[in-house]
Amino acid sequence: AQKITQTQPGMFVQEKEAVTLDCTYDTSDQSYGLFWYKQPSSGEMIFLIYQGSYDEQNATEGRYSLNFQKARKSANLVISASQLGDSAMYFCAMREGPPYGNNRLAFGKGNQVVVIP
């Protein structure tokens, strides 16, 4: 079964607008971690933001914030004030279990974002 689901089609976003990328996950573990990565056309994966399952506050990193709804098992990424350089694939990933000695990640299929001027 798919552990991470990202089903949005490719998105076009106007520069300076906000965009929300959906991610739902499936796990029976109480302790887990959720990550978002950006993959530009060059191919490298760039870490954006992390949310732990026990974190009470939604994570924020600059223009990135994570809308964590634990009961719904969703971890949506919000990018505020989009820039042309935000055009990329965005991947949601999950580590099941506590972080101690376990860093295996399960990835979703990604969301394509194109920022237009």
Added chain:
Amino acid sequence: DGGITQSPKYLFRKEGQNVTLSCEQNLNHDAMYWYRQDPGQGLRLIYYSQIVNDFQKGDIAEGYSVSREKKESFPLTVTSAQKNPTAFYLCASSIVSYPGGAVNTEAFFGQGTRLTVV
């Protein structure tokens, strides 16, 4: 600068050949990983290692082999047994956390190797 270096960037393999993809890191990370990415897909874990001289199979290990003789290096061999090796391969590394330690153990990735069978 600290980081992960993968080489080569592009690799062409003839059918029936084994090829080895290089991955070196100078981040002093204990854990290293190999992922495979197919077009329009997410990453799938091939192998991972959390300590020198030890490694575990991931979700799609068949047709691949690895070694971890040094902390800095985690080469991946794509063997002739891998029936569909054409893909983008990404190497990553991370710290290994212990109770009381960091909880955000994000993986740092290399630039990737694009392997094509000709």
